[in-house]
Amino acid sequence: MVPALVVRNLSKVYDNGFQALKGIDLTVEQGDFFALLGPNGAGKSTTLGILSGLVQKTSGNAEVMGFDVNTQTFSARRYLGVVPQEFNFNQFEKVGDIVITQAGYFGLTAAQAAPNAEKLLRALDLWEKRDQQARMLSGGMKRRLMIARALVHDPKVLILDEPSAGVDIELRRSMWTFMQQLNRAGTTIILTTHYLEEAEQLCRNIAIINHGEIVQATSTRKLLSQLSTETFILDLNSTVAADFSLAGFECRKVADDCIEVVVEKGQSINQIFTLLTQQGIEVRSMRTKSNRLEELFVDLVRGANA
Amino acid sequence: MSPVRIQWVAFLTIVTKEIRRFTRIWQQTLLPPAITMTLYFVIFGQLIGSRIGQMGGVDYISFIVPGLIMMSVITNAYANVSSSFFSNKFQRSIEELMVAPVHPGTILLGYVCGGIARGVGVGIIVTLLSLYFTDLQIHNLLVIVLVILLSATLFSLGGFINAIFASKFDDISIVPTFVITPLTYLGGVFYSINLLSEFWQSVSLFNPILYMVNTFRYGILGVSDVNIGFSLAMLVFFIVVLAAYSLWLLRRGVGMRQ
Structure with missing residues (x-):
């Protein structure tokens, strides 16, 4: 064909x-x-x-x-x-x-x-x-x-x-x-x-x-699959402390009940849920911070411009 | 589907679209020449013409009617193609044709036939109006049909070339205003060139519209200032030249393709 x-x-x-x-x-x-x-x-x-x-x-x-x-x-x-x-x-x-x-x-x-x-x-x-x-x-x-x-x-x-x-x-x-x-x-x-x-x-x-x-x-x-990291935003059912952290993950508090977690290639999202559950925190909703392709596109175009 | 059938249907589509366009805006395309020519018939034909008497061996109104009909045909054939094709370029709807399997020759023929349709249509309207003011005879129907079709074709091609090069609406009014109108008025519509001095008679012979007007007048009245065979041959020659040039421009995409 x-x-x-x-x-x-x-x-x-x-x-x-x-x-x-x-x-x-x-x-x-x-x-x-x-x-x-x-x-x-x-x-x-x-x-x-x-x-x-x-x-x-x-x-x-x-x-x-x-x-x-x-x-x-x-x-x-x-x-x-x-x-x-x-x-x-x-x-x-x-x-x-x-x-x-x-x-x-x-x-x-x-x-x-x-x-x-x-x-x-x-x-x-x-x-x-x-x-x-x-x-x-x-x-x-x-x-x-x-x-x-x-x-x-x-x-x-x-x-x-x-x-x-x-x-x-x-x-x-x-x-x-x-x-x-x-x-x-x-x-x-x-x-x-x-x-x-x-x-x-x-x-x-x-x-x-x-x-x-x-x-x-x-x-x-x-x-x-070339993406090395992906950032997720998690809305939580309870508030978290200012120094909140998740072992093994880069994590940042966005609001009292919202955190941002960077997942690197090879890491599992399940691990995040496990760690949160251990701390008694439930996840209300989850979304990616930005479009995955968009991140890659910006990286590729920036790389080509360099 | 055979390539010939595609071209045939595409040709009919272009012609239909063109006729639909000028009939849809009849207030701008068909009505103005009818009003203008009626005024010419009344003022130059009846009011002034009755005092002039005869021209070229016939009543003045009978003398000017063929010229005015021809003037309507050529200006409308030209205007139809130049305004329609340029408008398509301006609105970029010409791209509809450029992405389709339509041969440049088909595009050209379609637009030219659209111009001929409007030129002949307006010519018929003006002829019918003239019958109210004078009687028209037919001296040679073949010459009448030939010269009308050839003149409309030639000016449609002229309008097409004008539209290809035009980049703004002003550009499509320059040629009609500064070239066609003066040549028409000096082309023996209102007078016989025998009234001119020998020098100006010779100068007039370089005006192509003189040949069209006189050939058409010959078809109706049987009187002419020029040789009919030469006029028709020249028309055919210039049609071939302008058609070849138009096709060359279309193939190269001048004014259309980046």
Whole structure:
């Protein structure tokens, strides 16, 4: 089975001399849920732009489903659906027309596209808005409209450039569910995001890009296993003394009934509970101090910048 | 799905979208030329025209009607493509086409046909209005159809190139204001170039719009200041040149692809 995406030695130098990509290599297998992470200006959108035909590469190769995006452009594009970062539809067109028109660009007549367009608009809660001009939609609806538009021709590979930017938590989670269903149905999904929690929850594989270079490209699990420590916050049922400590753990009192415990690789969380129970303290709730991937991301990007 | 079918459906989609656009905003696209041309017919045709008498062997109003119809066709064909394509660039909705398997030739043909549709549509509206003021005859239907379609095509291509290079809305009004309008007014819409001195007659022969207006006038009245075969050949030549240039710009993604 050909990979959904292969990028080899891909470079991009913009007209102003800025080198956005410095010969990156990437492979995304079919059926994967893949995240391309990186700080602003790292080269994420440039990479996706080259794949989707919106940015001209300087050198290297990129293939979608085995088709070169430059020499076999039309074949490659047939397999691709693109959700860009910025709204890029005619604000004065009706919602339904935008989706049906996009299907037309992929060779589907309005009659052929109508059932899939309806299915997508219903799934994304836009069916009732189909006769409204796009400019009347809220920001979240506009983002969902771009997802419906990108999927109307049933692409094998879906590219999402920061799909949840500016979207509220509830909507973000419903979008995650939708994308997971889509991925389970066989669509390869490649996304960039600033919400690392999103990447950690959704993606099986992750590449981290910084200054136009791939810093890491591996599975989410392997990436997280690189974490040497993890900090937990524990809410307690009783108060603790100012000099409170847990043998073998770095520990800090946050509030009278709240402590912060650093767990190093190889240490067990059970041990914390045992020690607390021995002191007659019960744990009401527990959470990680920060997103695990976020910690790792910051370490990796900082390391690459050093 | 065969690549040819994809291109065919994509072409029809672009044309449908373009027609839907200019009919949706008919107050800005279809109504203004109807009002302007009616005023021309009333003021220049009836009020002033009745005192002028004949021009080129026919009543003055009969003389100016073909020119005014042609003027409507070319300005509207140009405006449709330049404003629509630039608006798509401005709103970035052109990216919908750029990520799809649509050939640059299909994109160009779709937009040009949209321009032709509006140009011809407005031409028909103006023609129908002119019938209230004068009787129109048809001297050569083939010439009429040919010159209208070729002129609308040529100016649609011009509008397309203008939109590709435009970076702000002002840029799409510069050519119509400073090039097309003066050339149209000096292109024999309101007068026969035989009224001019020999020097200005020679200068007028460098104005491409003169050939379109006169060829169309020939199709209706059977009178012309220029050679019809030469006019049509020149139109075809310039269409080929501008179409080739437009395709080259599209393939390179000028003004669209980073």
